[in-house]
Amino acid sequence: METVDFSRFFLSLAFVIALIWGIAWILKKFGLDKRLRGATGQAGRLQVIDVLYLDPKRKLLLARADANEYLLMISGDAVTLVDKLGEKKTDA
Secondary structure, eight states: OOHHHHHHHHHHHHHHHHHHHHHHHHHHHTTHHHHHHTOOOTTSOEEEEEEEEEETTEEEEEEEETTEEEEEEEETTEEEEEEEEEEOOOOO
């Protein structure tokens, strides 16, 4: 193979990767990624506030539903409610 063939190959590969990245960015920017995954929460009532990975099999998740916050332990197929943090104070 000649240098021209190698450069054409790498430029084509870079173009395809840039095209995939651009489409993913556009989907995420307009919120279409959530619709394609079937995620709900369009009204903003359900949010994941923070995630702390304890090890490869367990993580702590802080979630807000309406005005309540919940600390959940997720391990494998099990989800355990660690603490209900009560209502979050809002300024509005």
